[in-house]
Amino acid sequence: MRKSVPKYRMPDAPLPANVVKTLIDDEMVLDGTPRMNLATFVTTYMEKECEDLMMEAARKNYIDIDEYPQTYEIQKRCVNILSHLWNAPLGAEEEGTGTSTVGSSEAIMLAVLNMKWAWRKKRIAQGKPHDKPNLVCGANVQVCWEKAMRYFEVEERLADVSPDCLVLTAERAKALIDENTIGVCPILGSTFNGEYEDVQ
Incomplete structure (x- = not known):
């Protein structure tokens, strides 16, 4: 010492x-x-x-x-x-598809990759461009989502939040969605105030 x-x-x-x-x-x-x-x-x-x-x-x-x-x-x-x-679609054996992760960051990385690959597969099958994916989130999103988008080359589309509404709303998300949107990220427990976003 x-x-x-x-x-x-x-x-x-x-x-x-x-x-x-x-x-x-x-x-x-x-x-x-x-x-x-x-x-x-x-x-x-x-x-x-x-x-x-x-x-x-x-x-x-x-x-x-x-x-x-x-x-x-x-x-x-x-x-x-x-x-x-969560009422997920189940397979023939009534079993869900998924995996455990070491934490939410790994889960988010896998989720973004899965959304990107599913979107790309669909676009290729339709004979459409598949090189400009984007993901819609609120500006209150956890930093790991932003990292995942940067790492996996997905355009980040952040909806503004306001003092009277600190979460992503359907209206705010809708304005950012287009045919290249691979997903919308609602948060169940915002980092700003713990509020649950309206998933439905």
Whole structure:
């Protein structure tokens, strides 16, 4: 603890785990407290049993379904629960289509790619241009949607919000939609005020 630790390279000798933890804790002490941050999605209480299950799962490479078949089975059950909850179209076996992700950012990336590919496939089948996809969102959209559009070359169409209405409305979205629109992104819990947008 009497020596400084190199910040941008591996130290020459190992350090005790408790020292490393203390140093990192000290560096992060000025970060905001997640449960006091209304702009984040980790402000809710979680039971210890849930945290224990998450820590147990963190050791698994659950994408390897041959090694972790029961984890995969639980994932399929969760997908079906959500499919039924949201009245999604189900397959012949009454099973929904979906996957688990490590968080909402990965889910958003997959959603944007899926919308882009489905739109492109349809446009190709119609013999129409398929090189200028766009996605309609409110200006209150989470930053991950903007990243996904940039990464996957989808035009960003942000509808303005106003002090009296901080969310995307059907009227605001409609003005931005055209034949190249791959989707409209309503938010169930806006980052601005937690408000649910009117999906229907």
